Amino acid sequence: MSTRIFLSPPWMGGGEQERVSEAFASNYVAPTGPMVDRFEALFSERVGIPNVCALSSGTAGLDLLFRELGVGRGDTVICSDLTFVASIAPAVQAGAEPVFIDCEAATWTMDAQLLAEALEDATRTGRRPKAVVAVDLYGQCCDYDTLEALCARHEVPLIIDAAEALGARYGDRSAGDAGWAAVYSFNGNKIITTSGGGMVASRQADVIARARKRSQQSREAMPWYEHIELGYNYRLSNICAAIGVGQLAHLDTILARKRRIAAFYQERLQELTAITWMPQAPYGEGNHWLSILQLDPRQTGVTPEQLRLALEAENIESRPVWKPMHMQPVFAGAKCYGGGVSERLFRQGLCLPSGAGLTGNDLERIAAVIQAQLG
Incomplete structure (x- = not known):
């Protein structure tokens, strides 16, 4: 493997x-x-x-x-x-x-x-x-x-x-x-x-x-x-x-690598129009700690969980977006203002491998699985 x-x-x-x-x-x-x-x-x-x-x-x-x-x-x-x-x-x-x-x-x-x-x-x-x-x-x-x-x-x-x-x-x-x-x-x-x-x-x-x-x-x-x-x-x-x-001492290098990884995913997978990416706010610059895609199963017939399992089958870890706090059993009954956006992001989001040590070959492996599932 x-x-x-x-x-x-x-x-x-x-x-x-x-x-x-x-x-x-x-x-x-x-x-x-x-x-x-x-x-x-x-x-x-x-x-x-x-x-x-x-x-x-x-x-x-x-x-x-x-x-x-x-x-x-x-x-x-x-x-x-x-x-x-x-x-x-x-x-x-x-x-x-x-x-x-x-x-x-x-x-x-x-x-x-x-x-x-x-x-x-x-x-x-x-x-x-x-x-x-x-x-x-x-x-x-x-x-x-x-x-x-x-x-x-x-x-x-x-x-x-x-x-x-x-x-x-x-x-x-x-x-x-x-x-x-x-x-x-x-x-x-x-x-x-x-x-x-x-x-x-x-x-x-x-x-x-x-x-x-x-x-x-x-x-x-x-x-x-x-x-x-x-x-x-x-x-x-x-x-x-x-x-x-x-x-x-290496923070700037790590940040640069994270941003390059995010740019790779977005460029390499740009033909997959059913994918959208976490938006970047106009008032600043994110660190791209994780690269996160959004996938609407109604357009592709593939759910984020199916994509996660396909990646896992190739020994690649990915993870759903955070489950909103108002959906957590421990906070059942807690007051929440809104909630629909968080719920949608949880249902449609998947965090992709984003480690600063990823190689070009690693990234190609990941992209190939995503393309095979959604292309």
């Missing part, structure tokens, strides 16, 4: 092992150390946000932000409907009720008109949400200016879930440089990886200072262990941070 082609595996550009060796040589193998400091400094410089804290996951970052806002039982948190469950899970685990907002067809990100409706309803009923979590979906920024204005008008903190969006741009701003705070992910399938990890970032220094303290069990600055409040063990390992330092 042919070599397995994965959806979005890590890509090592060279230098990562050297940085890890440096970390071992320093004997800092715990969740503190010079590589953590170095990774944070390099990341801050890259995204243009002065205050950041490296963590064990992006989910940990959201948990800390919800804790900072006092999210708890009886509260509501508004979140993008088309996303991964981690965008809202920490708020629900804290006792909050989720309210989901459909995406707009033109960008696949949060529909600002529906958000305005939800915020107006919340104001009218006296149940102001604790936060709005807007997701930069598949590496494309949501409409920061519009969402920021809406949230400011209703005095609701805006959190940007930029887990998938490192390297993307909104005008002259980096992905995540918006709202009250943002989180990023360095999971193994993301633009860069630290094996597992994340970052929380904000222009408000006090927000990150408190997140940092809570990520280290909320220990007070005493020679003994003293705790006024309970915290978490959420800090990133110095060893994992070393991988991140090595990966950041």
